[in-house]
Amino acid sequence: MSEQTATWFNLYDARPEAEVPAESPLAWSYHRTGRPAVSQKSRVVLRERAMLGHLILRGGAIVLDEAVRQVLGFGLPGRPNTLTHDDGGERSIQWLSPDEWLVIVPGGEEFVLEGRLREALGDAHYAIVNVSGGQTLIEIEGEMARELLMKSTPYDVHPDAFPVGKGVTTVFAKANLILRRPGEERWELVLRRSFADYCYRWILDAGAAYTIGVES
């Protein structure tokens, strides 16, 4: 089968030029629904980290791990539903399924990273897809963040079942998204662009009781 593996790939930078205005998936929601200000009383804070670079890696764990270590300097999470970060915490890799990982890097890096990964992987059997345009990352932080999640997802978010460094794909408000916990009181939701408005309004509604604020 290895003879049939494509040795060429069509790689192009999907990020628009600087003069073309790019809007986050939540731009319309901010415009229509608005964003409640963060105040002293806010016990949950929502923050969008738009325009990050998202890459889906597929392939055998050993080959991918080697290439990722070489290019990014830290390895793939080997255990199901776990998350690894680089030293600065800016880049992360998450286990999605036994042969699939999600890499999130600061916006603009993903194009170069994809090229370097493809170079490192050579003619191995793998796939890399740039999904940056299809999803966005929302951070929820604060003492009541867990309460808010408990209203929205059937997944057990108790610290015993969901320690720091875990990440799962699960149901959230009847939609699905990736829920991850990089810090003690910080949660990240990776959601599809098409669900962004719905989830945003759901979170505002669920967070109203905790005077949720949206950081710009």
Add this chain to the structure above:
Amino acid sequence: MFLIYCPYCEEHREEEEFHPKGQAHIARPADPEACSDKEWGDYLFFRDNPRGIHHELWVHAVGCRKFFNVTRNTVSYEILESYRVGEQPRFTAEHPEGRPVETVAAENVTAKAEVVERQEGVKA
């Protein structure tokens, strides 16, 4: 809450995340051209409908999106086990109390070795 164990995520997940996909262990005829119409029809359309232990294919649709097998009792709806595709069930109609874990594990190791042998050409 109704939780189902996903053998790939290695934990119990809410039933909402899964979809049933019908009977498991249906082998495609090795040479479809050589099949009679009856054999091919049986393979395509006819499924077992047992009372008691049934092996089913399920998919963890919201999650790892992997297919896996479930042994379920169609009378009590109890899920007896879930196991990866390519593995053999512990609970069968002949062994409703479950075969010893070691026997099944040994069988699965042999089956896995065969799969690896067949995939040797794939660089993974």
